[in-house]
């Protein structure tokens with residue numbers, strides 16, 4: 436098996452080596468070896484997206500620049516199968532690494548497209564209208580992927596009706612089957628949001644004016660509202676002028692814009708300055724003073740590391756990628772306009788997930804990754820939070836084994852269920868671990884051996900019944 440990408444071994448870029456090194460082969464494997472027992476009630480697919488350069492980068496390479504690759508494991512009747520496939524984006528099919536610049540470079544313009552960097556669809560994956568959609572963090576073309584084969588179906592434009600792009604972390608409301616999406620532009624003081632029906636019809640699209648260009652990473656969705664982020668980490672004026680990816684923290688509040696999912700003017704709520712990569716979940720609560728829109732998210736805190744000279748020109752990248760965040764809850768009263776921020780815990784965690792079938796509805800628990808104590812982004816365990824009390828329980832992987840963003844699959848009729856994650860060890864062996872969330876500290880109920888290494892990556896989803 437060819438596991439080696441043609442990567443310069445002398446590169447100081449830690450995100451091209453070892454646990455992060457790309458895999459070149461597209462593998463399909465049935466009847467995987469199982470240690471333990473896969474719960475019979477698990478029927479569906481666990482999918483995870485991530486950056487996987489399809490050829491050797493010629494210049495400076497940012498971890499975020501790699502071509503999108505999906506890894507999937509399907510469970511049915513106690514057995515498991517695996518596939519991995521590149522996401523066949525427009526830029527991969529028309530030149531891969533050479534098609535467009537990466538974010539260490541000056542951005543480019545291209546006729547008819549509003550993206551300025553290589554659009555890799557490498558960040559996130561959601562399950563909508565029977566297909567997977569691979570999504571990109573700078574907001575790009577969504578790519579529809581077959582949830583049974585991982586073969587790319589098409590660049591998704593919803594019958595030609597999608598006006599622009601869709602960002603990673605757009606949300607699917609499993610109750611209605613709708614996709615609630617957001618889109619942003621690097622150099623324009625605008626954001627966009629919209630809705631696609633369960634059958635793929637664009638049913639709403641709206642432009643939102645902003646005080647300046649913004650770099651949101653996520654959004655919130657409740658049963659009736661969309662929550663957009665206006666965060667103070669922005670491009671400097673010279674970066675915009677010179678089309679460079681240089682960001683700074685502006686002296687301005689964090690704002691959340693809450694607007695009806697069906698359309699309407701946002702009501703803006705101001706909070707103390709912070710950056711947020713990932714929303715845990717959002718929901719609505721009725722109070723004596725009116726409806727509160729509640730958003731739980733991981734609020735960034737300093738990582739406590741110093742830029743490490745061993746990474747050379749990549750030390751700043753490594754420092755930014757050493758994510759550290761704490762769980763917070765923001766309450767926004769739609770009647771009074773008042774906002775309240777509460778800290779759930781002071782422990783560090785990130786990559787939060789909830790039961791994806793309940794995104795936008797109140798959930799009792801969330802599940803986050805916890806970090807190895809090092810500057811590289813390595814997930815050494817998982818933590819389960821009670822979102823009402825802040826109580827938590829942890830699961831650590833064996834020493835030298837690192838996880839991915841998991842998915843949570845609920846047991847029918849219960850608050851608990853199963854956490855599923857890819858793991859990879861320092862020797863290059865990957866597995867899927869299935870935990871029973873009733874006892875987070877227990878050993879996995881099943882470990883599934885995988886036929887190749889799954890590089891550490893970004894976000895995942897669960898597709899029931901596929």
Ligand SMILES: [Fe+2]
Nearest residue numbers: 652712713894
């Ligand atoms: Fe993300």
